[in-house]
Amino acid sequence: MNVEPPVRVEDKLYYNRYLVDVGHPHVKVRAHTRPSPQLLALLKACPARCYELNDDGQVEITVDGCIECGTCRVIAEPTGDIQWSHPRGGYGVLFKFG
Amino acid sequence: MIEERFDAIVVGAGMAGNAAALTMAKRGMKVLQLERGEYPGSKNVQGAILYADMMEKLVPEFREEAPLERHLIEQRFWMMDDRSHVGMHYRSEDFNEERPNRYTIIRAQFDKWFSSKVREAGATVLCETTVTELARDERERIVGVRTDRRDGEIHADVVVLAEGVNGLLGTRAGLRARPTPDNVALAVKEMHFLPRETIEARFNLKGDEGVVIEAAGTISRGMTGMGFIYANKECISLGIGCLVADFQRTGQTPYGLLDQFKRHPSVAPLIAGSEVKEYSAHLIPEGGYKSIPQLYGEGWVVVGDAAQLNNAIHREGSNLAMTSGRIAAEAIDLVKSRGEPMSATNLSIYKKLLDDSFVIKDLKKYKDFPPLMHTHSQNFFLTYPQLISKAMQNFVRVDGTPKAEKEKATLKSFVKARSWTGLFGDAYRFARAWR
Numbered sequence: 001m002n003v004e005p006p007v008r009v010e011d012k013l014y015y016n017r018y019l020v021d022v023g024h025p026h027v028k029v030r031a032h033t034r035p036s037p038q039l040l041a042l043l044k045a046c047p048a049r050c051y052e053l054n055d056d057g058q059v060e061i062t063v064d065g066c067i068e069c070g071t072c073r074v075i076a077e078p079t080g081d082i083q084w085s086h087p088r089g090g091y092g093v094l095f096k097f098g
Numbered sequence: 099m100i101e102e103r104f105d106a107i108v109v110g111a112g113m114a115g116n117a118a119a120l121t122m123a124k125r126g127m128k129v130l131q132l133e134r135g136e137y138p139g140s141k142n143v144q145g146a147i148l149y150a151d152m153m154e155k156l157v158p159e160f161r162e163e164a165p166l167e168r169h170l171i172e173q174r175f176w177m178m179d180d181r182s183h184v185g186m187h188y189r190s191e192d193f194n195e196e197r198p199n200r201y202t203i204i205r206a207q208f209d210k211w212f213s214s215k216v217r218e219a220g221a222t223v224l225c226e227t228t229v230t231e232l233a234r235d236e237r238e239r240i241v242g243v244r245t246d247r248r249d250g251e252i253h254a255d256v257v258v259l260a261e262g263v264n265g266l267l268g269t270r271a272g273l274r275a276r277p278t279p280d281n282v283a284l285a286v287k288e289m290h291f292l293p294r295e296t297i298e299a300r301f302n303l304k305g306d307e308g309v310v311i312e313a314a315g316t317i318s319r320g321m322t323g324m325g326f327i328y329a330n331k332e333c334i335s336l337g338i339g340c341l342v343a344d345f346q347r348t349g350q351t352p353y354g355l356l357d358q359f360k361r362h363p364s365v366a367p368l369i370a371g372s373e374v375k376e377y378s379a380h381l382i383p384e385g386g387y388k389s390i391p392q393l394y395g396e397g398w399v400v401v402g403d404a405a406q407l408n409n410a411i412h413r414e415g416s417n418l419a420m421t422s423g424r425i426a427a428e429a430i431d432l433v434k435s436r437g438e439p440m441s442a443t444n445l446s447i448y449k450k451l452l453d454d455s456f457v458i459k460d461l462k463k464y465k466d467f468p469p470l471m472h473t474h475s476q477n478f479f480l481t482y483p484q485l486i487s488k489a490m491q492n493f494v495r496v497d498g499t500p501k502a503e504k505e506k507a508t509l510k511s512f513v514k515a516r517s518w519t520g521l522f523g524d525a526y527r528f529a530r531a532w533r
Contacts, residue, residue, distance in 0.1 A: 007353045012288070012377035019136070038346075045345045047286045047352040047379040068141065069379035070264035071284045074277055074342050086266065088246050089134050090226030097289045097333075097376045098143045098206035 009049040013065040021091035025063040027072065028083045035059045038076040045071050067093050104130045104254040106430060107243055108221075109229050109267060111138035113416045114402025115260030116212045117156055117423030123219035125431045130252065131221050132245060134228040139209030142262075143287065143380035145328050145335055147310060148203045149417040156424060157215050161197065165207045167330035168308025169198035172301075176364065178315035178325075179487040183364045194307065202308050202328045202335070204289075232257060232271045232398070239441075240397035243267070256430055256440040257398045260423060263381045265404040273398065274391030274405075279346050280472060281385025281406070283323065285339025286352045288360075290372035294332050300368050301329050312413060315483030317359050319350055322384075322475040325359050326413075327368060334369055336360065339382060341472060352379065382415065383408040387465035393452065394445040399426045407457055410471075411464045418457045425451045466531040477524060481515050 027050075029039070039059040042051040048065045051072070061082075073084040086092075108119040111133035119131040135141040147170070153160050172189035193199065217223050233242040233251045242253035259268050269276045292300075301309045313325040323340030338352075338359045345352065359365060383389065383406040390406050393399060401407070402419035409418060429448035430440070438444050452458050471478060489508040512521060 005357075007351070007357045009353050012353065012374075015374055015376050016378075041346045041349070044349045044351050045284070045342070047284065049353075067377070067379045068264075069284060070282075070381050071342055071345070071379070073264065074279050074282055074381070075346055077276065084266075086134055086228050086264075089228040090136050092141075093378075094136050094140045095143060095206045095376065095378055097204050098139060098141075098146075098209075098378060 009047075010065070013048055013067075016065075016067065017094040017096060018064065019091050019094060020064050021088055024088060024091075025061070026085045026087040026092065027061055027063050027066065029059055029061050030081055030083070032058060032081075036076075036079055036081050038079050039081045041075055042072050045075060047071065102252075104128050104252070105434065106130075106256050106258060107132065107252060107254040108258040108260055109243065110260035110262055110265075110402075110404075111135070111209065111213055111216075111223065111225075112142050112260060112262055112402060112419065113209075113212075114404070114419035114423035115258070116209065116216050117420040118258045118260055118401060118427040119216045119221045119223070120156055120219050121424050121427035122431060123216060123221035125427075126220075127431065127434065129221035130254065131216060131223045132227045132229050132243070133223065133225045135225060137210055137225055138213035138223065139206040142205045142209050143378045144205045144416060145287070145326055145337065145413075146203050146205050146208075146416065147328065147413070148201045148208065149414065150197065150199050150201065152417040152420045156420060157212075164211050165204070167202040167204060168303070168306050169193065170200040170202065170310060171303075171307045172309040174309065174311040176311055176313040176315070177483045177486055178313055178317050178362065178364065179484045180316050181363060182487045182491070183313070183315070184483075184486050184490050189309075202310065202330050204330060229261075229267055232267050238396065240271075240395070255397070255434070256445070258423070258426060258430070259398060259400040259404050260402050261404050263383055263403040265400075268391075268400055268404060273395060274400065277381070277383065277385075277389075277406070279343035280341060281383065281389045281468070282381045283339040283341050283384045283410075284345060284352055284379060285337050285382055286356050286377070286379045287335060287337030288356065288374050289376040290334040290336055290369045291332060291375055292334065292369075292372045296371075297329055297332070297334065303329065306331070313359075314479060316480055317362065318355065318479050319348070320476045320480040321345070321348060321350065322471050322479060323355075324413075327365065333375070334372065336365075336369060341384060342381070343472070344475065382410075384410045384468055386410060386468045387458070387461040388468075390458075390461065393449050395442045397440050399430070399445055399448050401426045407461070409460050409464065411467055412460070414460075421455060421457050422452060425455060425457075464531070470527055470531045474524070474527070477516065477520075485512055485515055
């Protein structure tokens with residue numbers, strides 16, 4: 001078996017242009033003590049790795065690198081685990097190529 | 099508050115929205131188009147292939163003006179296992195024609211140009227504006243929109259929802275359901291830049307000739323998914339997508355799949371030495387015919403990805419988007435020209451016209467395909483590619499084994515993996531879904 005080198009998502013996001021709407025995250029995680037299976041799935045499924053597990057075992061989001069694909073909305077909005085909106089007009093990821 | 103009243107408001111400036119806004123503006127309607135991105139295209143992601151026939155119907159002279167990358171003269175399909183690919187390539191000099199049939203494009207650049215045509219036709223295009231809600235009257239009819247600007251409500255006779263696969267307005271207003279994990283795929287993509295000559299040498303191209311590769315097999319690790327490699331002028335669009343339900347179930351990471359695809363021995367030499375300039379992701383509607391929602395109602399229509407109009411088998415989406423946008427606009431114009439209200443009954447003409455077009459006919463043809471691919475993803479995306487690769491290796495490797503023994507071994511490997519019943523069942527199910 002060949003061992004795969006770890007993928008550094010932050011290096012990928014570094015190529016992109018963003019206008020971060022400081023103080024107005026467009027996705028929010030509902031407060032919880034134990035994360036649901038849906039929330040835990042986001043740790044892997046989010047292509048920008050916006051979701052991380054904190055020291056208390058809760059799922060947190062940092063939206064700055066979000067590429068607005070909507071995967072987390074499809075998985076975790078139905079259960080109420082996250083609130084999902086588009087960023088305000090002009091903010092968020094700004095694709096040069098798309 | 100914008101006191102002005104519009105004939106139509108179009109939400110979104112992708113392929114569907116631009117097609118709708120352009121068509122209505124050309125016919126003299128007063129159109130407002132709202133786009134949340136900094137400029138039209140800045141939020142839009144696609145592989146991307148442009149289909150000339152559908153574009154010609156909107157802007158006949160697009161070939162002279164639009165930022166096109168390469169016209170396609172070759173299509174490659176690859177069935178991959180971990181170390182090999184079995185390919186079917188179709189290349190023809192016929193595609194070096196006066197009016198080529200397909201082009202690669204870069205969406206952010208193309209959409210900006212497309213939008214300039216919409217403006218030229220007389221529509222008002224307002225960017226950096228997120229529509230937050232649909233406005234209704236006391237009889238629950240859609241009468242306009244609310245945005246995140248301090249403009250209050252903007253009113254129009256009809257709202258065209260071209261808000262893309264993640265359209266929130268329609269789902270929040272209860273006009274359609276949110277996409278489910280098993281009817282959308284998540285695709286991730288990188289833009290790899292290389293000198294023009296390098297791309298042409300690696301893909302066997304001259305001038306503006308282009309090639310696209312669609313790949314399936316063990317690259318999706320048993321999930322329902324596909325990879326793609328599209329040659330642009332000075333860069334290569336490379337990506338891979340799988341059903342969101344499969345990502346959720348397996349815990350595979352999208353970037354892990356992408357990097358594994360890039361390292362595949364058939365792929366790595368194509369992008370060696372490239373400079374990556376963007377990483378993007380997007381959802382693709384994969385549910386097909388059965389996932390198409392209600393397409394019209396009191397004062398609204400929905401078009402493009404928002405309506406799940408995507409042909410997953412032929413990898414066609416933007417042409418269905420463009421066509422649905424154009425047809426919706428023509429339907430609206432028809433109702434308006436009769437001086438009738440934009441009621442659900444009157445707007446139902448949109449669905450009738452769409453049903454008669456290739457858009458719905460094609461989706462109907464493949465209506466059973468998405469569930470088949472999903473429930474049998476292990477067989478179609480893992481087992482068969484591995485078996486076929488082994489069979490090909492057995493066929494071409496010369497090692498002194500008599501050919502009859504080789505054939506016997508190949509057949510045995512198929513029966514062992516899937517059993518006779520399984521093999522015939524798969525062939526039957528596949529043929530039936532294709533029919």
